[in-house]
Amino acid sequence: MKKEEAYINDLVEFLSIPSISTDASYKNDVRRGAEWLAEDLKNSGLENVEILETGGHPVVYGDWLHKPDKPVFLVYGHYDVQPAEPLDLWESSPFEPEIRDDKVYARGATDDKGQLMIHVKAVASLMEKHGELPVNVKFCFEGEEEIASPNLVPFVKQHKEKLSCDAVLVSDTPLMDKETPAIVTGLRGALAFEMTLTTASVDLHSGAYGGAVPNAVHHLVRVLDSFHDENAKVAVEGFYEGVPEATEELRSEMGRIPFSAETMKQEGGLSDLYGEEGFTPPEQTGIRPTLEINGVTGGYQGAGMKTIVPKEASAKISCRLVGDQNPGKVFERIERHVENHLPRGGAVRLDKTIEARAVTMDADNEFIQKAARAYDDFYGNRTLFPKEGGSIPIIEVFKNELGAQPVLMGFGLQSENMHAPNEHFHLENFRRGIRTVEKYLESF
Numbered sequence: 001m002k003k004e005e006a007y008i009n010d011l012v013e014f015l016s017i018p019s020i021s022t023d024a025s026y027k028n029d030v031r032r033g034a035e036w037l038a039e040d041l042k043n044s045g046l047e048n049v050e051i052l053e054t055g056g057h058p059v060v061y062g063d064w065l066h067k068p069d070k071p072v073f074l075v076y077g078h079y080d081v082q083p084a085e086p087l088d089l090w091e092s093s094p095f096e097p098e099i100r101d102d103k104v105y106a107r108g109a110t111d112d113k114g115q116l117m118i119h120v121k122a123v124a125s126l127m128e129k130h131g132e133l134p135v136n137v138k139f140c141f142e143g144e145e146e147i148a149s150p151n152l153v154p155f156v157k158q159h160k161e162k163l164s165c166d167a168v169l170v171s172d173t174p175l176m177d178k179e180t181p182a183i184v185t186g187l188r189g190a191l192a193f194e195m196t197l198t199t200a201s202v203d204l205h206s207g208a209y210g211g212a213v214p215n216a217v218h219h220l221v222r223v224l225d226s227f228h229d230e231n232a233k234v235a236v237e238g239f240y241e242g243v244p245e246a247t248e249e250l251r252s253e254m255g256r257i258p259f260s261a262e263t264m265k266q267e268g269g270l271s272d273l274y275g276e277e278g279f280t281p282p283e284q285t286g287i288r289p290t291l292e293i294n295g296v297t298g299g300y301q302g303a304g305m306k307t308i309v310p311k312e313a314s315a316k317i318s319c320r321l322v323g324d325q326n327p328g329k330v331f332e333r334i335e336r337h338v339e340n341h342l343p344r345g346g347a348v349r350l351d352k353t354i355e356a357r358a359v360t361m362d363a364d365n366e367f368i369q370k371a372a373r374a375y376d377d378f379y380g381n382r383t384l385f386p387k388e389g390g391s392i393p394i395i396e397v398f399k400n401e402l403g404a405q406p407v408l409m410g411f412g413l414q415s416e417n418m419h420a421p422n423e424h425f426h427l428e429n430f431r432r433g434i435r436t437v438e439k440y441l442e443s444f
Contacts, residue, residue: 035051043124074168078172194316198346
């Protein structure tokens, strides 16, 4: 128990560092997070610990490689966190961690510092007990995941030999519920871009010009509305090329994943669900692609009224992709769709920010099956193998560049407010996670 208390104290200290990668004013704090993590790796018995520079925030590396006849595991995680705003909705300060009801409340608690530290402390525990590890381990922790990992792909390609491994261990996904473990076997790909639509060189007086000139906000709304049909299906021609058929076998597999529409509505504060007709919510979020409008800006945003005809409007848009959808081709088809639906008098520009393919894993693979069995002693239900609606673009890079098997062992919960106020992590899962990872590594 004393050892676990020390591990929790370390986690609290780590969570107190505001390593916010999205805001340049926190650059020194992100660096401080990397330095703290490097020191903790050394204290845990890792060797060759380094802070490796990239074009942005650094990568933290460490290894223990003394078992030539055993597999090599690369543990990946991220030490950067989302901004904490809106601060007034937090019950305690986001960077002054507070433990309540056996949960630690802080920004980054479940995404991803708490889950990352499970692996660090599992190694520390094994080293303390045996003075060695049962397998070979490498750690690769980045500080840019929350800004789409712009420098990690070139880093991996540049350091392929250093990062070479048999399996990549990742804990940045959730359990199905408190007693049902989950190993994600599918991640959707991603495409994100910003669309900017202009109609004039300046905002125009709505009395002198309104009704006779194009309105950028009106034009943008018409283009955005054209992206979906009345059944919530994406209306971009060719968008679904490469999407796997929803076979009865696949739908039966999806049907085994526990789901409650009422729980989903309750968690999201929703009065109803909405999505592509003909598919269940788990299918909509697991095996179907999407096109979502993430934000819209245009016209006057200040207090009171300003009667203008706006000259410019913009939207942030993201797609989740599945199967063999090619994000580059999808982007080209969206560009063509926008040009075909752009009203007279408008000019448009699309700036791509994220591009990643979907990735799938074979649930029968030895590395995944042993991970499933490792959960057995610590959780009440058998492990499930869901398709995850989110995207972790670097997983595809690890799989294809390193030829390694991804093993996504989740220990968080969907209800832990990741990216939202009052983010927290159940310390019960922190403790159980450490024991689970220990057993998993020992199984080899």
